[in-house]
Amino acid sequence: MPGPEENIKRFIRPDLLELGGYATHTSPDTMREVPPEKIIKIDANENPYGVSPGVRQALGAYKDWNIYPDASQTKLKALLEEYTGVAAENIVAANGSGEVLDEILRLLLDPGDEVINCVPTFDMYRFRTLVNRGKVTMVPRKADFGVDIPAIKGALTPRTKLIILANPNNPTGNATLPGEITDLLNTGIPALVDEAYHEFGGETVAPLVSKYPNLMVLRTFSKWAGLAGLRIGYGLLPAEIARYLMLIKLPYNVNLAAQLAVQQSLSEKDYLLENVRAIIRERDSMFAELQTLGWLEVLPSQANFIFAFLQKGNARELCLELQKKGILVRYFNQPRLQNGVRFSVGRPDQTKVLIAALNELEGSLHD
Ligand SMILES: *Cc1c(COP(=O)(O)O)cnc(C)c1O
16 A cells, blocks of 8 residues: 555656755854844855845835736836846746746747756756756756767757857856847747846847847846845737737736835846845955955856855865855856855955855865
């Protein structure tokens, strides 16, 4: 007789029984050793300056939480049109840009269809492709982590439905040239460019959305606007794709708090972009300080984080030691990223504590 657990498991998709899931960062809720106000959380590329001041006020003053949000996202799309310069009919918002990705995969993929993933990169692309019954075709990036265009073209098959590209890339921080992206678009295969860090890096292909019927761009308020906890992202998409996404999405997926926060954030855009500039300045000085330590190979970054390979010691152990001191960073052990650590760029006072801790720990690192 099978046990009760085995009994219910036979109803679950076999491919999902095997799937490992997605590795998330550490939540301070799970840490007991360090008082919460002392924790330096630089492991998930969140904004160290928080939300714009009006967001807290707007959410506090709002009364009609008992009413469903507007499923058509009309007001939200008008705001995003103004911010991006891309027409409202080309925009779909969701509960984080991760959800836009998921909706696109659901729209495009039949079981076994292929998605090109330029690795190493954000693991979400692999994870959501598998959940949506797609097949992940991994195309390794070049030695400098640039996208290998000829290799992508060589990997295309009649079942390729999508090419996904993070620009700048996470966790390596490097950008892809616009010319390389148009080169891919000219293959005619749908290409999804994830611009989660666009505000920190400058480059965007958003103006090309009206010109290429196969270009999709992902954006988010999680990083530059500090709204990671409220979950709001959007896609800039061919109008036809946007129309179908509106048809298949969960109707009330963007909650009212997130919609209000976007409206408020965009009305305080200058304040937020000043914080973005502070993060960019801090990124550049943090880069120099990490290099000066002498035992890290530090990669230049166009985003709000810096990736570095340890030249001695072990990245996982370093992470655990930093965690004991209340500093959360992310280590990587996947291929090409072995013994690597990603530091989100925080405030200058946080960098100071990080560098002091790294100096202190250096003696305990072994070759
Ligand atoms: C952080 C991040 C996002 C943001 O995802 P949300 O679901 O909008 O919070 C998207 N793409 C990449 C590459 C990221 O690093």
